[in-house]
Amino acid sequence: MKKNRIFALLSAVLFVLLSFTGCGQSYVPAEWEIPYSDSVDWKKFADAGITLNVYNWGEYIAIADGEEESFDTIAEFEALTGISVNYTNFSSNEEMYAKLKSGGTSYDIIIPSDYMISRMINEGMLQQLNFDNIPNFQNIQEDLKNPGYDSTGSYSVPYMWGTVGIIYNKTKVDEPAEKIASWDILWNEKYAGNILMFSNSRDAFAIALMKLGYSFNTTDEKEIREAFDALKEQKPLVQAYVMDEIYDKMGGGEAAVAPYYAGDAIVMMRDNPDLEFVVPKEGTNRFVDAMCIPVGAANKEAAELFINFMCEDLVGLKNCEYIGYATPNVNVMNLLDDEIKNNPIIYPDKEVLDNSDYFVALPAEITLLIDNLWTELMSSANGVDIWLLPILVGVAIVVSALLIFIRTKKKARNNY
């Protein structure tokens, strides 16, 4: 979900360079070991000249990396169906939401996370899907067919899921295992200056609420204020509030402990063997990113064809191997290597999952409260009178006006 941004940037640069050098050579689909199913007519829109606008997280789809036998999802889809795809990226749910909300753009497929899906359903921004066009939906695991964020299960088809846990450096954290497996470790004074924290208000408050034993979907103002106090207490211990940078900072041994996503943790542990990942005993946040069709999509049926394509065994497998997150597709799960399939970090056992929960959309006044408290937490100087600013602005305007006045006076005098 939140892959390394610098990576995305570099690969974007590389992509541009490659697309210049590689002019004229187009992607040739290889013979893949798993055939596409024939449950739908893939060629239905082959001659319609349709372009689908797909809006997804950065680094969140399998692309050809120049090596042989590498799978390029978009090119495969274009070759199979004759539909062209305009593929664009976002780096946060909120960015995607702001873009859709401000209008002017039309997307056919978006892949937001759980809480954003429920918020968009509440605001009437998503269309109900026609599952007759998505026969592969039957391969999705049962508990994700009508999850909490989309209780009727009619707006979204899960793409990937994962959990949030604690990633720590074994050489720097010296604690018994059960003490590490708790959100309290992020409040441990022994690691002052070595703790990283999420820089996203919702995620940060969720961790504080879980530490206190509350639900992170709480709408109780008192509980949220308690979480705020906990975050305030944590602030002196925190080295930095970051998101994607956790990748570099933990990988480079810059910090000792941080919260992060399971799928990315696997990659980090591969790069730096000192790192270890654990899901806290208080429970955690399970996230799902799912494919949806927003209101205003130009080609709904073709978009459903794309969603069905993404749920194909081959496509699901290639994407899952590329991204490293957990797949919701039962068929794909069976095709995975045993090593991945049985990895408790990616696919935690039932006990952990039962103890975890999805984010749901919060009422507007609660999100506002959280964001305001967050801003208060993040601003370094405190206790400034709120009237100071209006006074300063007033002074600024008066001084500007005065200067302009003096200037024109002077000019008038010089003209004599």
Place this chain on the structure above:
Amino acid sequence: MNRRSRYSAFPYLLWMSVFIIVPLILILVFAFTTTVKFDNTGNRLTNDQAAELIADWEASGKAGDFPVKEKFYFTFDNIIQVGNYSSTLINSVILASIATVICLFLGYPFAYMVSRMRVSRQKIMIMFIMLPMWMNFLLRTYAWMTLLEKNGWINRFLELFGIGPFEMINTQGAVVLGMIYNFLPYMILPLYSVMTKIDDHTIEAAYDLGANRVKALTKVILPLSMPGIASGITMVFVPAVSTFIISKLLGGGTNMLIGDLIELQFLGNTYNPHLGSAISLVLLVFVLLCISVTNQLDSDKTEGVLL
């Protein structure tokens, strides 16, 4: 101005009106309004009521029109709310001012030195100033991160001599450093372009008339380079006060600047373009003040130059 030159300015005038004037008006509109939801009979709704209505409408199989309408209402609330963020704004102004002053002190002697060189040398020096600007802003700032970190290159180098490690990243100092590094060329270039126009003979004349080095500087060079100082200050202060990514990468997230706050309104959990626009508007007032003050610096000499 003859007629033809007026026509040739037309493409930019069009550009300016579409991409500068219209967005400014939009900011004004957003800053002084708030979105209110209504149902189809004209009753005001709270957010929860609106969500309920939409859910009912969905359940009924989307019978009839979409049940919720949005309208803009005039309000001063957003502007008043900006007061809550005074400390952030003041913090940004202070940090940007420090960065601007340091840029001026670093850039001024250097620009003077370059302007007195042979023309071929000047070209090379100016290229060196421009060189970092050829690289992406984000990448450059990211590079500072790896330099300043606790296990970064600077601390590792100092360790060889048994000094450190120093706490450098995630401080206000690091944010100021990032600003200086990124915006220094914008200080040097206008200074340089003004100083190359100062005739050597003017300075020699000052010496001939008995001025010492200090007098020559304060009475001749400084007044003549005033337009460059003015535009240099503007070009450093304005982007520095509104920057957001530098504080995020080098300030560790805890040194929130006004730019971060505006970003949060548009890309944060609470999507509130109205408040975001109001903060932008207040920031605009400070920027205008800065420009009018610096314009004052060269009011009775030459007109200001912008590069």
